Amino acid sequence: MLSQLHIRNFAVVRQLDIDFAQGMTAITGETGAGKSIALDALGLCLGNRADTEWVRAGSDKAEVVAAFTLSADSPASQWLALHELQADDDDCVVRRVVTAEGRSKAWINGYPATVGQLRELAPLLVNIHGQHEHQLLTRADHQLAIVDGYAQHATLLEGVRTAYQRWYQLRKQQKTLAQQSSDVQSRHELLAYQVQELDEFALTEGEYEVIDQQFKRAANSAALVEDSSFALNALFDGEHNNAHGLIQTALSRLEAQLDVDEGLAPAVQLLREAGVQIEEAARELRHYHEQIEIDDEQLHQLEQRVTTAVKLARKHQVEPHLLAQHHAALNAELKTLADQQVDTEQLDADVKAAASQYRQAAAKLSTSRQQAAKRLSQEIVLSMQQLNMPHAQFEIAVDADEQSPATPIGTDTVRFLVSTNPGQPIQAMAKVASGGELSRISLAIQVITASHLSTPTLMFDEVDVGVSGPTAAVVGKLLRQLGTTNQVICVTHLPQVAAKAHQQFQVEKSSDGQSTETFITALSNEQRVIELARLLGGDTITSATKANAAELLAS
Structure with missing residues (x-):
């Protein structure tokens, strides 16, 4: 889990030191205050593209340090051991520095590291779900990636990828020999x-x-x-x-x-x-x-x-x-050249065998996808009904065709089909779902798939956009339930979601007319009531909004 985040001279932040706990953490604040600043800083620390714009005006460098507590048998610990980057204890400390000139340096547990290594390690530490995730939901490649992530059949995927590479290389040799036969x-x-x-x-x-x-x-x-x-x-x-x-x-x-x-x-x-x-x-x-x-x-x-x-x-x-x-x-x-001429028949046989091996591996992967798609569809329908879509139907169609062009990820086409209203035929998601419905479907998928990940820390950046009222309370409940097995950090503008968190941070921005600075503060129970009241009623906080906020928090 993410235990600490230290940020220096990053964007509008001069200095922030944040201690995170297990469970669900909510980050709230006024619009424009920079609620996503911690997620942006963490993203930079874990390998996102370094940009000079991240360096605070007037500073020579920006620095982000993220500390994680790991279990000894976690995938992240195994990765660190494999690359000889482990620490003496179970902690993992990642540090990234970006200068005003655009140069970047990184360290893992005090050892110099490359950006490529940060990007390899990142998904083993944190899984970030962005606020625009629902916009990707209509893309076929993203739908396929969701099914594969839920199915957790990495071994089958690797088998297809390996078989494809062998078949591809043999066909390439075959084509080269054919093209060069007269020259040979x-x-x-x-x-x-x-x-x-x-x-x-x-x-x-x-x-x-x-x-x-x-x-x-x-x-x-x-x-x-x-x-x-x-x-x-x-x-x-x-x-x-x-x-x-x-x-x-x-x-x-x-x-x-x-x-x-x-x-x-x-x-x-x-x-x-x-x-x-x-x-x-x-x-x-x-x-x-x-x-x-x-x-x-x-x-x-x-x-x-x-x-x-x-x-x-x-x-x-x-x-x-x-x-x-x-x-x-x-x-x-x-x-x-003489051997090549002799081996042509053997190469043809090898290509045929490699094609058969690829098709067999792709068929196994397709079967796994179909089974996972059926289970995931059922879970998504239940979640959609909880999210105030009582008549929702959802189906994941996995179209398998042995004659489809070969790719490194198989021959399947995945389609998300949905119907949100009674009497409405089930159709492709892009044709049916509205923006708000897409947001709720996306949130349901993210929560379900996140629960199947081995990543200890899950971060949600305003994934509750387009959700309000009773549905917001359900969203908060789902995220809190997820927080019982994973560390959940959620940037939200909804009081019903924030109230479900085990801890809450408030983001504020201040300016003296010459410079601007963002602060993040851990809230006490009393302070959470005030912040939730602000989220409920705006800048004017009344006894009624405070009572409502206290009730939300108590529930």
């Missing part, structure tokens, strides 16, 4: 030719880098022989003035002077090391020189393979070193 055949022929060409060349992964290096070495073997021979002579083998000999000469002379000046020691050491390095280099060069072979036949073969690889790479618009990878990719694509 052409692509298959091209790939077969390209793969055969590359199969014949049979370049392996990493081979091009090896043969390219070998080709460069073979093509430059004469120069390598000449340059390595020159270097060997210059360093060691030359008869006159080779580097090693010159270093040894210099080293001998400097070593002879070490006794004279030890400062030559570092240079001597470096020359010794240089002599060793030159000897090592000479050995390596001699070995390298001996390994070089000039093989014209090998050079020709390497040249042909490298040239062919470059031509094929250019033809396939890839780098030569990527030709082997490209070959493998073409081979894989060719195999996939």
Whole structure:
């Protein structure tokens, strides 16, 4: 249940702290005072669209915090645990901040949350019935949603949705394959030719880098022989003035002077090391020189393979070193196309099976809807009779047709049929019911369906519009009865409804000429009498209206 609501700088509210209790709570006030401000603030807190107009003029941000007390096994508690957003106790605290620049932030139990998460959690905490709910009542999609909500067959709905998605995806694949069949055949022929060409060349992964290096070495073997021979002579083998000999000469002379000046020691050491390095280099060069072979036949073969690889790479618009990878990719694509051609018959069979599974799931859902529609119709008739419509007839027709177009929610069409006067044939609601009758039918449906919801808190925003007199007292009685199993918060202008509440809040608006502010006050029993008297008689409160208000409250 909703236990607390804290509102800061929201619309015309500067600061409000409201404590709610179990049972039925009525919110009353003069027209234009902002009786729905708490519901609007709660809606923002639970994921409604953030608008800069909600930020109070002159403030940098609006803030709403809603605290809920949950049972450990409630759907909301399970959702919080699933998303690792649970608190240490059984409370759930949701906070939303909207800045004057339009930026929005949200938290659930102190953890940062997305607006999407708020919207997922919201229906598990609160179910809000708006004052314009009756205007939706003539829409077929809304009528279907009412039946599904009453039936509580979420598993059947999910089964139909899953079956539909599978059937849809398979039909999409089937259509795509059919549209692309000629393209696939052409692509298959091209790939077969390209793969055969590359199969014949049979370049392996990493081979091009090896043969390219070998080709460069073979093509430059004469120069390598000449340059390595020159270097060997210059360093060691030359008869006159080779580097090693010159270093040894210099080293001998400097070593002879070490006794004279030890400062030559570092240079001597470096020359010794240089002599060793030159000897090592000479050995390596001699070995390298001996390994070089000039093989014209090998050079020709390497040249042909490298040239062919470059031509094929250019033809396939890839780098030569990527030709082997490209070959493998073409081979894989060719195999996939071949598999697709083989799997066409299997896909046709899968589509047929998926269609059958969908129709079976839709039929089960339709049966559940028909059963629920019959029960709901009977309950609505009883409620309509209580709401001063003694001759009312109401029927929910569920039209099921296996040949109807498939949708994610089945193939049924739901129609609300009503007759409100004796002798009047039962017809579609939009053709028969007046505005006031629609309001009462809508209220009856909302109260009945709300009692089947697992949502702990139900909020009604002036759903009693168009209701008055004895009917209003029945409305209040229905809402109070609902308050025995759920927390009910009702914004109302009817004293007969407000008097049935377990607690009552009064909304007032004040202005100093420069700014306007809305307040919400919890009323004592004596204050409730005054407020109910105002609702009964207007601004002039007499002893008669007060007596009437006290009688209402006592009843």
